[in-house]
Amino acid sequence: MDFTSINSVDTNWWVFTLPAIVETQNLFNSWLLISVFIAFLCVGLLTWAVSTGGLAWKNGRNQMGSVPILGPRGLPLFGCLFSLSCGLAHRTLASMASSFRAKQLMALSLGSTPVVVTSDPIIAREILTSPHFANRPIKHSAKSLMFSRAIGFAPNGSYWRLLRRIASSHLFAPKRIAAHESGRQMDCVAMLRAIAEEQSLNGVVYLRKHLQAAALNNITGTVFGKRYDMERLRDEAKELHEIVREGFEILGAFNWSDYLPWLKCFYDPFRINERCSVLVPRIRKLVKQIIREHQLKDEKELLDDSAFVDWVMAELILNPDVQVKVHQELDLIVGNKIDLTDVGVAKLKYLQAVIKETLRIHPPGPLLSWARLSTSDVHLSNGMVVPANTTAMVNMWAITHDPTVWEEPLAFKPERYLKSQGGADVDVRGVDLRLAPFGAGRRVCPGKNLGLVTVSLWVAKLLHRFEWVQDISNPVDLSEVLNLSCEMKNPLRAVAVPRNA
Numbered sequence: 177m178d179f180t181s182i183n184s185v186d187t188n189w190w191v192f193t194l195p196a197i198v199e200t201q202n203l204f205n206s207w208l209l210i211s212v213f214i215a216f217l218c219v220g221l222l223t224w225a226v227s228t229g230g231l232a233w234k235n236g237r238n239q240m241g242s243v244p245i246l247g248p249r250g251l252p253l254f255g256c257l258f259s260l261s262c263g264l265a266h267r268t269l270a271s272m273a274s275s276f277r278a279k280q281l282m283a284l285s286l287g288s289t290p291v292v293v294t295s296d297p298i299i300a301r302e303i304l305t306s307p308h309f310a311n312r313p314i315k316h317s318a319k320s321l322m323f324s325r326a327i328g329f330a331p332n333g334s335y336w337r338l339l340r341r342i343a344s345s346h347l348f349a350p351k352r353i354a355a356h357e358s359g360r361q362m363d364c365v366a367m368l369r370a371i372a373e374e375q376s377l378n379g380v381v382y383l384r385k386h387l388q389a390a391a392l393n394n395i396t397g398t399v400f401g402k403r404y405d406m407e408r409l410r411d412e413a414k415e416l417h418e419i420v421r422e423g424f425e426i427l428g429a430f431n432w433s434d435y436l437p438w439l440k441c442f443y444d445p446f447r448i449n450e451r452c453s454v455l456v457p458r459i460r461k462l463v464k465q466i467i468r469e470h471q472l473k474d475e476k477e478l479l480d481d482s483a484f485v486d487w488v489m490a491e492l493i494l495n496p497d498v499q500v501k502v503h504q505e506l507d508l509i510v511g512n513k514i515d516l517t518d519v520g521v522a523k524l525k526y527l528q529a530v531i532k533e534t535l536r537i538h539p540p541g542p543l544l545s546w547a548r549l550s551t552s553d554v555h556l557s558n559g560m561v562v563p564a565n566t567t568a569m570v571n572m573w574a575i576t577h578d579p580t581v582w583e584e585p586l587a588f589k590p591e592r593y594l595k596s597q598g599g600a601d602v603d604v605r606g607v608d609l610r611l612a613p614f615g616a617g618r619r620v621c622p623g624k625n626l627g628l629v630t631v632s633l634w635v636a637k638l639l640h641r642f643e644w645v646q647d648i649s650n651p652v653d654l655s656e657v658l659n660l661s662c663e664m665k666n667p668l669r670a671v672a673v674p675r676n677a
């Protein structure tokens with residue numbers, strides 16, 4: 177005999193008393209339904225009105241510590257979705273944080289998702305290095321594209337650790353990076369040749385397409401051991417190019433149903449679902465083909481470091497005095513030698529400082545691209561507590577543009593990293609959170625050394641071979657567009673004047 181059912185208290189009793197209370201026999205009476213709806217609406221609005229941070233922070237979730245986490249309420253239901261879905265989220269978040277005096281940590285709602293954003297290097301370090309922030313929230317598109325099994329999104333655990341180990345030893349170990357130097361040199365030679373051809377044909381160069389071709393070959397060469405002739409895009413090369421472009425666009429698109437799951441069936445303005453289901457079989461087919469050819473099985477990840485070189489070159493064109501100094505350094509250390517190597521490039525201290533300064537002014541992922549997710553309540557040193565299942569973002573752009581962190585943050589001054597000129601040698605690889613464009617902690621970018629080596633070599637070669645001058649009819653425009661990374665809205669077009677000719 178089930179005694180529990182006899183002793184249990186019927187918690188639904190109030191339903192039967194409703195008709196008596198509202199003096200009607202019919203529970204579907206339209207007035208009754210409208211009143212219940214209005215009551216719900218009022219309670220919802222009241223909860224929204226009293227909750228800083230918006231509805232996703234209801235029930236005092238932002239007041240679990242001795243110091244509450246402040247932030248904008250946003251709109252009922254949507255929170256701050258409208259403010260962040262269009263435009264430049266890093267700039268919007270930075271101005272929100274200063275108007276709410278919430279630079280250390282700001283709470284906001286993206287639909288039903290609770291989010292915290294920090295614009296402070298100390299709190300950024302605590303979040304990025306905390307073992308309780310070692311997961312990432314996964315976007316719907318990333319899940320559809322099977323990225324939940326990829327290194328960037330797999331949850332912290334033995335599977336993810338195995339992927340990191342494989343990547344560290346087979347892709348990103350210093351020996352492996354050095355082993356791929358000849359490939360990088362080849363990509364560079366092809367890029368410089370194509371640039372010289374375009375310059376002599378048109379008198380001006382669209383740099384981005386050359387950088388993208390070199391970047392794609394750099395990755396496929398490193399990961400699959402295979403390079404393509406990007407000048408004559410045919411068959412497999414064309415397919416790869418289109419897959420990467422489409423993948424980037426889908427992953428970078430703002431998907432409303434990531435934050436309002438109930439919207440999935442009604443509203444999909446970028447046709448994410450449909451495009452993912454077309455893209456997945458194309459990826460499978462291409463990767464199978466490559467694996468079959470090379471019997472090589474590795475994890476594929478790609479970040480657009482070619483977009484970053486666009487920024488470096490744009491700043492060098494806008495700051496000709498800096499470009500002259502890079503040329504002087506190249507002439508002094510490299511001279512007329514054409515075999516500019518990774519080791520040689522590492523000696524170019526001023527050029528390294530130029531790259532650091534560009535990473536500061538134009539961090540490729542201004543919100544560090546991929547957010548983190550808390551797996552339990554996290555106590556921060558400032559007395560705030562971030563509850564479990566909260567998405568955390570670091571606004572690296574806000575930190576690198578904060579006048580209390582960087583003197584004259586808007587000025588392009590590579591000298592600030594040169595000890596010989598009174599500067600400080602800042603390590604950008606996750607050590608100093610004032611400038612950590614690759615993130616930090618256990619999920620720090622594993623491709624940071626490869627990225628830095630590649631970018632440095634490309635910039636050195638582009639500058640060694642050419643002097644870059646503004647195209648008068650198309651002046652350099654530093655407007656940004658935020659996709660998966662922050663790119664120049666109007667791709668760089670410049671005149672490449674051959675040097676040492």
Ligand code: HEM
Pocket residue numbers: 304327328329340395477478479480481484540541544545546547613614615616617618619620621622623624626627628631
């Ligand atoms: C300029 C170049 C690059 C920048 C600025 C960059 C930046 C970043 C950032 C900010 C993160 C998130 C780190 C965090 O959460 O703390 C990241 C993660 C990652 N990056 Fe990069 N990255 C670059 C190049 C590369 C390259 C060349 C590769 C590989 C070929 C790569 C592969 C990855 C992977 C796999 C992750 C995810 C790691 C994980 O979740 O365990 N990145 N990157």
